[in-house]
Amino acid sequence: MDHSGVVKSAEQFGLGVAGLVLITFAAVRLGLQPGAVSLLYLIAVVFVSLRAGLVSSIAVSLVAVFLLQYYFVPLFSPPASKNPLAIVASLAFLVTAWVISAMVSRVRKMTEAQVTLRFEERLAERTRIARELHDTLLQSFQGLMLHFQAASDMLPPGPAKDALEEALDHADQAILEGRNAIQNLRSSTTVTNDLAEAIAALGEELCGRDGSSNSAKLRLAVEGKPHELHPILRDDIYRIVREALRNAFCHAQASKIEAEITYSERLLRLRIRDNGTGIDPNVLDAGRDGHWGLQGMRERAQQIGAQLEIWSQAGAGTEVDLSIPGSVAYALPSRRSGFRLFGKRKEAVDEH
Amino acid sequence: MSTRHIRVLAVDDHSLLRDGIAKLLAAQPDMELIAEASNGREAIEQFRIHKPDVILMDLQMPEVNGVDAIVAICGEFPRARIIVLTTYTGDVQVLRALKAGARGYLLKNLLRKELLDTIRLVHAGQKRIPPDVATELAEHATDESLSEREIEVLRLISGGNANKEIGARLSITEETVKGHVKNILSKLGANDRTHAVTLGLKRGIIEL
CATH class of the missing domain: 1.10.10.10 (Winged helix-like DNA-binding domain superfamily/Winged helix DNA-binding domain)
Structure with a gap:
């Protein structure tokens, strides 16, 4: 267990206890019955155990039970009469809290598993399409090229033969492009797993291109600790960001372009801002697709369960805000922070 | 039949490609396509029957694949001259084919321009590997290979x-x-x- 884990657990414990104290204070002021108080405690404990680690959750639950046992129950019953049911009630309280937490986290895990399954299915589907194209279309074209060559060989030298040969050269090029496209169907668009690095490289590439109209440089900021992402998800995010950046660099005539990646527990958020000409509101609302590629961005975002918002005003620049729920974005790497008693550290070797 | 003919066996599971090769060879006075096969097993059978001078061998085929067929043929006839036809330039695949006994390597997108020359060169006893394939081979020469x-x-x-x-x-x-x-x-x-x-x-x- 590392130092930061201990600090984080202490922090979570502190916040949990602070919540309990607040409830207690309110309960005393309002004169709530122990039943109502324990219900409020229950909500607080479930909330803590879903967010925090195991140790801090247990600690907060114990504090709640202790407060109930020794503070609220004595308030309402004469000190002499010890109520044996109080212990049972406390146990029931703990069990209820545990069951609710377990149920909620089970539902969450199932959602994650579904998301991952969808990614794997898409990967398998891509493979199938690539194989199909390779085995049928590409092979047939390569065969046809030989037929054309044989025909060309029969022609006497002259403009007809030259024209045919030239067409064949172009066809060679087209087949090569097709082959690469088929191979790319199965490969990742980003060479690196680091989203920030990929986006920075993209910024440099776009900055160098079309230099006459644009001298802006991409300023990139990363907040939070980067998480591993599933390659399919990372590809989709990268493609959305690429479209947004391309708009900023090539169409917006911006002098400032910023990208910000925020990794938080609950959300992976990417924002791309520029101070350029902005996107025509008609185009933005109707989603009419000229050269902005907005439709593609929206479709991609929807596919990965992300929320995409684009704000723009003529002359005031554009802001693209993409946010993906943590449960989807970090589907497999452990989301729980704080103490990990049984959890293992995930590595790149696991399926993302 | 003149003995100066180069007798060729074409092995590929795509009939369109085999037909194309047939058409191309038909126009050559010094070559003759004597047999075709659509997988490795047929290739071995046809080789035994016809003893061709040069074999054009696809790698990805159903039943018995190209590399296995090359191993089998070269095991029986070490002097067999085999040219590999493939879509990909990957170093590992090239190495496998060459180790199996192939003498030439041709990318399918270069077939129409280089097939005839390559057949003649390999028939004359030379080895032939396209430059970009050779570069790829050199680049990974010292890599540890996968089990x-x-x-x-x-x-x-x-x-x-x-x-x-x-x-x-x-x-x-x-x-x-x-x-x-x-x-x-x-x-x-x-x-x-x-x-x-x-x-x-x-x-x-x-x-x-």
């Missing part, structure tokens, strides 16, 4: 299988699969599973 098991695992990854499924298919534990995956990533210099599949395809370790 048979690792290649199997990589192939299953490329089919979209998770570690658990791979383990079940190969009858090994998930932990062992993870170990293999780790080795694959490090040997290929890949960032993750998808990247490993990309590199595997590019280098011809696995096929589409």
Whole structure:
């Protein structure tokens, strides 16, 4: 267990206890019955155990039970009469809290598993399409090229033969492009797993291109600790960001372009801002697709369960805000922070 | 039949490609397509019957694949002259074919321009590998190669299988699969599973 884990657990414990104290204070002021108080405690404990680690959750639950046992129950019953049911009630309280937490986290895990399954299915589907194209279309074209060559060989030298040969050269090029496209169907668009690095490289590439109209440089900021992402998800995010950046660099005539990646527990958020000409509101609302590629961005975002918002005003620049729920974005790497008693550290070797 | 003819056997599972080769060879006074085969097993049979001077051999075929057919033919007839036809430039695939006994290597997109010359060169006893394939070969000459098991695992990854499924298919534990995956990533210099599949395809370790 590392130092930061201990600090984080202490922090979570502190916040949990602070919540309990607040409830207690309110309960005393309002004169709530122990039943109502324990219900409020229950909500607080479930909330803590879903967010925090195991140790801090247990600690907060114990504090709640202790407060109930020794503070609220004595308030309402004469000190002499010890109520044996109080212990049972406390146990029931703990069990209820545990069951609710377990149920909620089970539902969450199932959602994650579904998301991952969808990614794997898409990967398998891509493979199938690539194989199909390779085995049928590409092979047939390569065969046809030989037929054309044989025909060309029969022609006497002259403009007809030259024209045919030239067409064949172009066809060679087209087949090569097709082959690469088929191979790319199965490969990742980003060479690196680091989203920030990929986006920075993209910024440099776009900055160098079309230099006459644009001298802006991409300023990139990363907040939070980067998480591993599933390659399919990372590809989709990268493609959305690429479209947004391309708009900023090539169409917006911006002098400032910023990208910000925020990794938080609950959300992976990417924002791309520029101070350029902005996107025509008609185009933005109707989603009419000229050269902005907005439709593609929206479709991609929807596919990965992300929320995409684009704000723009003529002359005031554009802001693209993409946010993906943590449960989807970090589907497999452990989301729980704080103490990990049984959890293992995930590595790149696991399926993302 | 003049003895100066180069007698060719064409092996490919796509009839359109075999027809194309037939048309191209038909126009050559010094060549003759004497037989065709659509997989490795037929190739071996046809070779035994016709003893062609040169064999054009596709690598990815059903039943018996190209490399296995090359091994079988060269085992029986070490002097067989075989030219590999393929779509990909991957170093591992090239190396496999050359080790099996192939004398020439031709990319399918260069067929129409280089097929005839390559047939003549290989028939004359030379070896022929396109320059960009040779470069690829040199680039990875010192790389540590993947074991048979690792290649199997990589192939299953490329089919979209998770570690658990791979383990079940190969009858090994998930932990062992993870170990293999780790080795694959490090040997290929890949960032993750998808990247490993990309590199595997590019280098011809696995096929589409």
